[in-house]
Amino acid sequence: MKGLTPEQRKRIVDKYVREKGISMRMIAKIEKVSRSAVFNAIKKYGQDLSFKDKPKSGRKIGSHNRNLDSKICRKIKTSPNASIRDVAKKCKTTVGMVQRAKKRNNLRTYRKQRKPKRSQKQAASVKTRLRKLYDTVLTKNEQCIIQDDETYVKLDYSVLPGPQYFTVRKGEQLDEGKTSIYAEKFGSKAMVWQAICECGMKSTAYITTSTMTTDVYIKECLKKRILPLIRRHRGSTLFWPDLASCHYASRTREWMEANGVEYVEKSMNPPNYPEVRPIEEYWAIMKRILRQRFSSADSVKKFKKDWVKAAKTVTVSVVRNLMKNVRVQVRKIARNQK
Numbered sequence: 001m002k003g004l005t006p007e008q009r010k011r012i013v014d015k016y017v018r019e020k021g022i023s024m025r026m027i028a029k030i031e032k033v034s035r036s037a038v039f040n041a042i043k044k045y046g047q048d049l050s051f052k053d054k055p056k057s058g059r060k061i062g063s064h065n066r067n068l069d070s071k072i073c074r075k076i077k078t079s080p081n082a083s084i085r086d087v088a089k090k091c092k093t094t095v096g097m098v099q100r101a102k103k104r105n106n107l108r109t110y111r112k113q114r115k116p117k118r119s120q121k122q123a124a125s126v127k128t129r130l131r132k133l134y135d136t137v138l139t140k141n142e143q144c145i146i147q148d149d150e151t152y153v154k155l156d157y158s159v160l161p162g163p164q165y166f167t168v169r170k171g172e173q174l175d176e177g178k179t180s181i182y183a184e185k186f187g188s189k190a191m192v193w194q195a196i197c198e199c200g201m202k203s204t205a206y207i208t209t210s211t212m213t214t215d216v217y218i219k220e221c222l223k224k225r226i227l228p229l230i231r232r233h234r235g236s237t238l239f240w241p242d243l244a245s246c247h248y249a250s251r252t253r254e255w256m257e258a259n260g261v262e263y264v265e266k267s268m269n270p271p272n273y274p275e276v277r278p279i280e281e282y283w284a285i286m287k288r289i290l291r292q293r294f295s296s297a298d299s300v301k302k303f304k305k306d307w308v309k310a311a312k313t314v315t316v317s318v319v320r321n322l323m324k325n326v327r328v329q330v331r332k333i334a335r336n337q338k
């Protein structure tokens with residue numbers, strides 16, 4: 001991201017100081033910059049009461065380091081998936097040196113996003129829906145967005161997605177059982193339903209081994225879990241359900257309307273769009289926690305207990321971080337995608 005000019009910073013701080021109660025999000029919108037840029041500008045002004053960039057301090061870089069730097073950068077570019085540790089080893093240097101070299105050369109590493117392949121027609125329909133969604137509901141910044149979803153979880157946690165490791169002494173032989181994952185194709189599993197909110201709160205989870213029906217959804221998810229979550233809010237909320245059919249059955253919609261649940265209409269809800277559904281990332285986090293810290297469940301009862309325990313370790317700030325880009329993403333896609 002490119003930095004702000006001193007003039008931009010001055011305008012941002014002026015707005016922030018003069019217009020009492022204006023949110024950083026609002027300023028970001030007016031100035032057409034990111035929220036973090038606004039946050040940083042205000043923070044920076046608070047620290048040194050200046051709009052100008054400070055001269056960069058830090059160690060001067062010698063010629064030896066310059067060579068090492070370019071070696072490190074080359075290595076990072078040619079093996080994008082290598083860990084910092086691997087790069088350090090290959091370049092015969094330390095982890096800290098690699099980190100500093102990256103910083104000096106403005107290199108940052110990001111994880112590639114998985115995206116479903118979409119046809120042009122699908123993409124066009126998504127754009128229309130997201131534009132409608134953004135213009136009609138997501139501009140209300142004071143509303144908290146709640147998303148729900150369902151996922152299946154194998155009770156044998158060792159087959160949940162993600163890498164697993166083992167350590168051996170040199171020359172030591174291990175049983176295959178300790179060096180492989182045996183995935184049982186039809187191992188027992190349970191369905192988990194849960195909702196998370198932009199403010200970081202989440203509903204309790206509903207866990208079952210039978211399938212979801214409209215009646216179950218209304219009773220167990222909406223009535224017992226979504227409604228209490230909404231009531232924990234002082235301000236208003238916007239419920240953005242998953243597109244599953246029972247979430248938009250006429251009985252479901254009637255129930256939500258009768259109970260004052262403000263929700264995203266089906267015509268604005270884009271199909272198959274994980275970029276704007278961070279709850280899917282929440283599932284990934286939960287599955288990783290189960291695999292890493294819990295022993296597999298021999299019963300649904302144990303699984304329920306494990307899930308509750310694991311969910312407690314996913315803090316408010318983690319959930320808030322997951323949800324914080326939803327509005328930005330929707331706007332980006334609605335405006336830019338061809």
Ligand SMILES: [Zn+2]
Nearest residue numbers: 144197198199
């Ligand atoms: Zn909330």
